[in-house]
Amino acid sequence: MQQWSQLSLTAKVLIGMVIGLSLGLVMRYATPGNTLVELYLVNGIFHVVGQIFLSALKMIVVPLVFTSIVCGACSLKDISTLGRLGGKTIALYLFTTFIAISMAMGVALLVAPGAGANLESATQFAARTAPSISEVIIGMFPSNPFEAMASGNTLQIIVFALLFGIAIAAAGKPARPVVEMFQALNEVMMKLVTLIMNLAPYGVLSLMATLFYTMDLAAIGNLIQYFLVVAGVLVLQVLVTYCSLLKMTTGLSPKIFLTKMQDAIMFAFSTASSNATIPVTMEAVTRRMGVKNEIASFTIPLGSTINMDGTAIMQGVATVFIAQAFGVDLAINDYLMVIVTATLASIGTAGVPGVGLIMLAMVLQQVGLPLEGIALIMGVDRLLDMIRTAVNITGDSVVTCIVAKSENNIDLDVFNDIHAGDTEENIDFHHIVKEDQTVSA
Structure with missing residues (x-):
């Protein structure tokens, strides 16, 4: 037990992930159809612990995003800074998305994963209607901010928090107690993130055990080439696009960056939710990389909503794969249309559930491919x-570091310190409050 407590959080989460994956496969193939295993383990302990962990992560997203953005906005001395930050951030997100889908389609055309497949499917995919750009822009402004928080509408929360923070800054001295209250709340929320992260190994173990027990691995064998192409381009996006962009624009070390992103990457992988990973991503870029809160509180929540590089890669490969599988020849104009549509759609479908399949349906319709291919x-x-x-979430963090460096809002000593933030990761549950941190009424 002492050796377990001495391990880093990254090592604990990795161990939990491997054990969960192994348990899921063992239960699936060693005890197939066992009622006791399904009832008491898969749908019992593992399901309950995994869902509690996910709920705990989602629980802190709204208050963390709101308090962080309010703190960041009310600390701005020049409101025009906000427009500059927004312009840089959105431009970088669109640029990386454009690179992602272009590279995906190029690799897919080179490898040709669907060539000669002659696949047919009787299953029809019912595509939802994606909102127009104007609807998304109007929908960014909440008519009821409390309803936006209750429904977890990230864009509306961002807009309201920015306006609220600007109003606090404009109020001046009378609002100083409000500023101090939100700064204290932000510290409390970051500590709550740390508390939940210390329970992560058990939550990740449960999620992975449930997933690999229920996943039909035979389906992967049927589409192994498509799977490998998508996975390969996703890795290229991180190692080539993100690392090159980070090095060329900031001079920061990609190796240190990826090392400090390990926790957030594993959380994102196990939850498959950018929104649920917001607290962990923000903790990584602020405490471990030294990015100031006024930058991270804006770029990370915005990125989780509009940065769809991974989805764009899937769309690019899937479009080529489906066209080849159905024997449809696409012209160069069609491929260019796919690139433009998918890049713009990364913002146009923000906040819509099932955004990946909606965006793919939009792309397929644009070039006349059957939605049945989904x-x-x-x-x-x-x-x-x-x-x-x-x-x-890796792309969100790269853009955050680039924007922070351009605004001189990143502590380079913290970024280059490989152990920065380690002391905040672990909490002694037997001695939660240190003597000098005791809160008095």
Whole structure:
């Protein structure tokens, strides 16, 4: 037990992930159809612990995003800074998305994963209607901020928090107690993130055990080439696009960056949710990389909503794969249309549930491919979704570091210190409060 407590959080989460994956496969193939295993382990202990962990992560997203953005906005001395931050952030997100889908389609055309497949499917995919750009822009402004928080509408929360923070800053001296209250709340929320992260190994173990017990691994065998192409391009996006962009624009070490992203990447992989990973991503870029809160509180929540690099890669490969599988020849104009549509759609479908399949349906319709083709890739999409979520939050963090460096809002000593933030990761549950930190009424 003492050796376990001395391990880093990253090592604990990795061990939990491996044990969960192994348990899931053992239960699936060693005890197939066992009622006791399904009832008391898979649908019992593992399901309950995994869902509690996910709920705990989602529980802190709204208050963390709101308090962080309010603190960041009310600390701005020049409101025009906000427009500059927004312009840089959105431009970088669109640029990386453009690179992602272009590279995905290039690799897919080179490898030709669907060539000669002659696949057919009787399953029809019912595509939802994606909102227009104007609807998304109007929908960014909440008519009821409390309803936006209750429903977890990230864009509306961001807009209200920015306006609220600006109003606090404009109020001046009378609002100083409000500023101090939100700064204290933000510290409390970050400590709550740390508390939940210390329970992560058990939550990740349960999620992975449930997933690999229920996942139909035979489906992966049928689409192995498609799976490998998507996974390969996702890795290229991180190692080539993100690392090169980070090094060229900031001079920061990609190796140190990826080392400090390990926890967030594993959380994203196990939850397959950028929104649920927001607290962990923000903790990584602020405490471990030294990015100031006024930058991270804006770029990370915004990125989880509009940065769809992983999804764009899936769309690029899936479009080529479906076209080849159905024997449809696409012209160069069609491929260019796919690139433009998918890049713009990364913002156009923000905040819509099932955004990946909605965006793919939009792309397929744009070039005249059958929506029925989506059924071909749905068997492996769950596992790929886990990988592309990890890529998405990595892209969010790269853009955050780039924007922070351009604004001189990153502590380079903290970034270059490989052990920065380690002391905040672990909490002694037997001695939670240190003597000098005791809170008095």
